[in-house]
Amino acid sequence: MQKSKHHLYIEVLAKRILPDDIEASAIQQEFHRLEAGFAGEMKLKQTLSDYYFKTDHHIFYNFECMNDNGFSHQMDAVLVTSYFIVIFEVKLLSGVLFYKPAQHEFYRIHNEKRENFRNPFDQVYRHQLFLEQCLRKWQITIPVYFAVVIANQQAILDESLEKFPIFHISGVPNFIENLYRNTAKFSANISMIVAKLNQLYQTLPPRRSISLDRLRKGVLCRQCNYKNVMDYHYGTFTCNVCRAKSRDVLFETLYHYRILIGEKISNRQFRDFFGMTNIRTCSNILSRLGFEKCGSKRGTYYIIPENILSWSKKKT
Ligand SMILES: [Zn+2]
Incomplete structure (x- = not known):
C-alpha cells in the first residue's frame, strides 16, 4: 500500500x-x-x-x-x-x-x-x-x-x-x-x-508547495529526530550533538530535496541544501553517485532517482 x-x-x-x-x-x-x-x-x-x-x-x-x-x-x-x-x-x-x-x-x-x-x-x-x-x-x-x-x-x-x-x-x-x-x-x-x-488512475501531486527559505537546511540527524545538523568528513556525516555517524543519510537528504524541491539538483543547489561549502567535495559526492547528468558547465545538473531512499540498502 x-x-x-x-x-x-x-x-x-x-x-x-x-x-x-x-x-x-x-x-x-x-x-x-x-x-x-x-x-x-x-x-x-x-x-x-x-x-x-x-x-x-x-x-x-x-x-x-x-x-x-x-x-x-x-x-x-x-x-x-x-x-x-x-x-x-x-x-x-x-x-x-x-x-x-x-x-x-x-x-x-x-x-x-x-x-x-x-x-x-x-x-x-x-x-x-x-x-x-x-x-x-x-x-x-x-x-x-x-x-x-x-x-x-x-x-x-x-x-x-x-x-x-x-x-x-x-x-x-x-x-x-x-x-x-x-x-x-x-x-x-x-x-x-x-x-x-x-x-x-493517476497519482495526484502534493496539494501544497513551500519556498526554500522556510526550510531547515543541512543534513539532519535521524537519531536526534531531525533536530540537529550533521557535518561531513571523508565520506561520513557526524551529528554535532549526539555524535552519531552515517553515510546513508546522504540518500535521505537527497530524498528530502527530491520530495520538497524537485528531481533536478545542481552543484550549487546541493551545497545550499546540504549546508556544505566546498565545491570540489560536493562535485565528488555528486559524480560518485552516478546520477544521470544533464546540461554542461555551469548549467550542469543531476537527476535524483525516484528510488533514492532504497539506495541506503545498496552497497555504494
Ligand atoms: Zn544526533
Missing part, C-alpha cells in the same frame, strides 16, 4: 519546516492526521484480506484520479467484484458521531466539545456519481455502493446514523455478505473494469 504524494510531502516537510515557521505546528498536525488515516486504511486492508470473497475481485487502495472537470478524486479503497463495486471511505474519528441528514450536517461531540466535520456521505457520494458516470461511458452495467468505515474502535456512532452506510471496520465482512446476497448477479467483466480503472 502506497502513501499518497501529498502524504510523503507532508512527512518530509514536517522534518524540514523551520521550527518558528507560522505553519510549523499546523504541518505537524496534518502529518499526524495523514499517518492516522493511513493506519486506518491498513486496518481496512487487513480486514478485506481476511475475507473470503464469493467471486473474483480486485481492490484498489488510495485510488486517485482527475475527472473531466479538472477536479480530483481520492478514494481510500475501491472494491471491484463481478456483481458490484464498493467505494470505502475510512475515517478515524473519536468521540460520539452524529448526523442530521436533512441538513447534511455531520458532527461529533468529544470531551464536551461539539465539532462539525465535512460530511463523509457527501464526500463519497461524489465519488459514486463519478464512477457511475465512467461506467456508463464504458458501457459497463454494475451497481456502485459506498460505505464509510470507522477505524477507531473507541468511536461511538449515534442512532441518528443508523439508516446510513457507516459502521466500524469489523462490520465490513457483513456488509459485503449482504451485497452478495441482495445484489442481482450481474457477472460483469472484472478484468475490463480493472483495466479501465487502471487507465483512469
Whole structure:
C-alpha cells in the first residue's frame, strides 16, 4: 500500500519546516492526521484480506484520479467484484458521531466539545456519481455502493446514523455478505473494469508547495529526530550533538530535496541544501553517485532517482 504524494510531502516537510515557521505546528498536525488515516486504511486492508470473497475481485487502495472537470478524486479503497463495486471511505474519528441528514450536517461531540466535520456521505457520494458516470461511458452495467468505515474502535456512532452506510471496520465482512446476497448477479467483466480503472488512475501531486527559505537546511540527524545538523568528513556525516555517524543519510537528504524541491539538483543547489561549502567535495559526492547528468558547465545538473531512499540498502 502506497502513501499518497501529498502524504510523503507532508512527512518530509514536517522534518524540514523551520521550527518558528507560522505553519510549523499546523504541518505537524496534518502529518499526524495523514499517518492516522493511513493506519486506518491498513486496518481496512487487513480486514478485506481476511475475507473470503464469493467471486473474483480486485481492490484498489488510495485510488486517485482527475475527472473531466479538472477536479480530483481520492478514494481510500475501491472494491471491484463481478456483481458490484464498493467505494470505502475510512475515517478515524473519536468521540460520539452524529448526523442530521436533512441538513447534511455531520458532527461529533468529544470531551464536551461539539465539532462539525465535512460530511463523509457527501464526500463519497461524489465519488459514486463519478464512477457511475465512467461506467456508463464504458458501457459497463454494475451497481456502485459506498460505505464509510470507522477505524477507531473507541468511536461511538449515534442512532441518528443508523439508516446510513457507516459502521466500524469489523462490520465490513457483513456488509459485503449482504451485497452478495441482495445484489442481482450481474457477472460483469472484472478484468475490463480493472483495466479501465487502471487507465483512469493517476497519482495526484502534493496539494501544497513551500519556498526554500522556510526550510531547515543541512543534513539532519535521524537519531536526534531531525533536530540537529550533521557535518561531513571523508565520506561520513557526524551529528554535532549526539555524535552519531552515517553515510546513508546522504540518500535521505537527497530524498528530502527530491520530495520538497524537485528531481533536478545542481552543484550549487546541493551545497545550499546540504549546508556544505566546498565545491570540489560536493562535485565528488555528486559524480560518485552516478546520477544521470544533464546540461554542461555551469548549467550542469543531476537527476535524483525516484528510488533514492532504497539506495541506503545498496552497497555504494
Ligand atoms: Zn544526533
